[in-house]
Amino acid sequence: MTRAGGRDADLGTVLVLGGTFEARELAAQLAGRPGMRVISSLAGRVRDPIRPAGEVRIGGFGGVQGLADWARAEGVHAVVDATHPFAETISANAVAACAQAGLPLLRLARPGWQPRDGDDWHRAGSLADAAALLPALGARVFLTTGRQGLAAFAGLHDLWFLIRCVDAPDGAMPASREVLLARGPYARAAELALMRRFAIDVLVTKDSGGSLTAGKLDAARDLGIPVIMIRRPESSAAKSVPAVDAAVRWVTGQIPAAAHLSAAAHPPAAAHPSDRGPPPESGAPDSGAAEPAAR
Numbered sequence: 131m132t133r134a135g136g137r138d139a140d141l142g143t144v145l146v147l148g149g150t151f152e153a154r155e156l157a158a159q160l161a162g163r164p165g166m167r168v169i170s171s172l173a174g175r176v177r178d179p180i181r182p183a184g185e186v187r188i189g190g191f192g193g194v195q196g197l198a199d200w201a202r203a204e205g206v207h208a209v210v211d212a213t214h215p216f217a218e219t220i221s222a223n224a225v226a227a228c229a230q231a232g233l234p235l236l237r238l239a240r241p242g243w244q245p246r247d248g249d250d251w252h253r254a255g256s257l258a259d260a261a262a263l264l265p266a267l268g269a270r271v272f273l274t275t276g277r278q279g280l281a282a283f284a285g286l287h288d289l290w291f292l293i294r295c296v297d298a299p300d301g302a303m304p305a306s307r308e309v310l311l312a313r314g315p316y317a318r319a320a321e322l323a324l325m326r327r328f329a330i331d332v333l334v335t336k337d338s339g340g341s342l343t344a345g346k347l348d349a350a351r352d353l354g355i356p357v358i359m360i361r362r363p364e365s366s367a368a369k370s371v372p373a374v375d376a377a378v379r380w381v382t383g384q385i386p387a388a389a390h391l392s393a394a395a396h397p398p399a400a401a402h403p404s405d406r407g408p409p410p411e412s413g414a415p416d417s418g419a420a421e422p423a424a425r
């Protein structure tokens with residue numbers, strides 16, 4: 131077997147930059163395909179993350195150079211940036227690192243939400259803009275922007291906040307508040323009941339898109355309350371697709387060619403047939419079956 135970075139170079143290796151439902155879905159659909167090795171990367175922000183299928187690594191790479199070096203050392207053939215639409219830095223790093231390492235890069239980003247009849251949306255360019263809009267729109271706020279950046283709302287002493295996030299927040303945040311630790315998906319009926327229970331009169335959200343957390347938008351419409359919708363940052367410069375199935379097609383188009391090139395560049399040295407594994411295209415179970423979650 132030929133090796134690259136201590137790994138099997140006969141496998142086509144895809145790096146999925148993750149932290150989203152779509153990233154996990156992509157890993158689930160790719161892991162275990164013959165000839166393919168899938169490594170998902172998580173930032174390590176969430177204490178107890180849901181682990182994607184295939185291999186998993188956790189923690190930052192150390193900037194653009196760190197990501198490029200890591201991808202080379204692991205023999206990566208293609209990268210899918212499936213991070214959250216608001217994870218700006220890692221998306222920019224992926225563009226620069228893939229250019230440096232000569233790797234194909236795809237951005238998988240779900241479309242943003244669109245207002246419907248009956249919605250009362252107010253667009254904001256940032257968390258600070260949202261905080262500036264809030265006092266004119268309501269007094270009891272459902273804040274669903276995550277645990278980072280809560281300091282932007284800390285000065286709003288006359289408002290009460292229901293803050294929902296996965297892990298407990300720390301640092302500056304509104305003094306008058308209740309923190310609700312929860313992880314989606316969130317259904318419309320449960321969101322409606324929650325917002326009624328806390329007499330919420332304004333919702334603040336990022337334009338994350340997708341169906342899993344859209345129940346709060348339906349509930350806000352049902353209650354006739356305003357929504358502050360924080361705009362997405364500039365989209366990645368990489369070629370982008372909106373859905374997992376398109377990303378699967380892109381990866382499977384990249385990986386066979388890449389795996390073939392690796393194998394051709396490092397032909398097996400052993401002449402004895404028993405030293406060779408089955409060819410990747412044989413579909414034999416040991417020619418690229420999913421590894422258990424490793425790191």
Ligand SMILES: NC(=O)c1ccc[n+]([C@@H]2O[C@H](COP(=O)([O-])OP(=O)(O)OC[C@H]3O[C@@H](n4cnc5c(N)ncnc54)[C@H](OP(=O)(O)O)[C@@H]3O)[C@@H](O)[C@H]2O)c1
Pocket residue numbers: 147148149150171172173175188189190191192193194196197212213214216217218219220221223275276336
């Ligand atoms: N921002 C959100 O609203 C949001 C919501 C839901 C989920 N997430 C997920 O949470 C993660 C962090 O989001 P963020 O907004 O803090 O990111 P960010 O600001 O774009 O990234 C900051 C740094 O975190 C590291 N990092 C981010 N994502 C990584 C990944 N998937 N694998 C390895 N390192 C990663 C990188 O460190 P190095 O420079 O050291 O490589 C990056 O420079 C993302 O993976 C994202 O998908 C974010």
